[in-house]
Amino acid sequence: VLLVESGGGSAQAGGSLRLSCAASGLTARSRRMAWFRQPLGQGREVVAAIQSDGPTTYADSVKGRFTISLDMAKNSLYLQMNSLKPEDTAMYYCAAGRPLSADAMIATSYSYSGPGTQVTVSS
Numbered sequence: 001v002l003l004v005e006s007g008g009g010s011a012q013a014g015g016s017l018r019l020s021c022a023a024s025g026l027t028a029r030s031r032r033m034a035w036f037r038q039p040l041g042q043g044r045e046v047v048a049a050i051q052s053d054g055p056t057t058y059a060d061s062v063k064g065r066f067t068i069s070l071d072m073a074k075n076s077l078y079l080q081m082n083s084l085k086p087e088d089t090a091m092y093y094c095a096a097g098r099p100l101s102a103d104a105m106i107a108t109s110y111s112y113s114g115p116g117t118q119v120t121v122s123s
Helices: none
Strands: 002-006 009-012 017-024 033-038 045-050 056-058 066-071 076-081 090-096 117-122
Touching: 002 090, 017 033, 017 090, 017 117, 033 066, 033 076, 045 066, 045 076, 045 090, 056 066, 076 090
Parallel strands: 009 117
Antiparallel strands: 002 017, 017 076, 033 045, 033 090, 045 056, 066 076, 090 117
């Protein structure tokens, strides 16, 4: 499984960004995917998770502002981020390969992740 993120950058507070993740080598298991983020010097936080049959889960910190989606025809994962806040500043990673029994909101549940894309939100 190969994952490559794009779409990061800088935004003003209240603005929007859309992250994309191009995936290759996906299997049924690896289509359980997520976005997690890691602010500089801090731990990883799963912000949104999705399964190929549709169910989505969001961290409380982004609920109502971020939307995760999966386009299986394009093997692509997306994260639409609206109403951005300075505390959303972090490196964002696409992740895949969660076993069915593993917690979708724990970063270590995922076997694969990309190199990341930086998101910086200024006030």
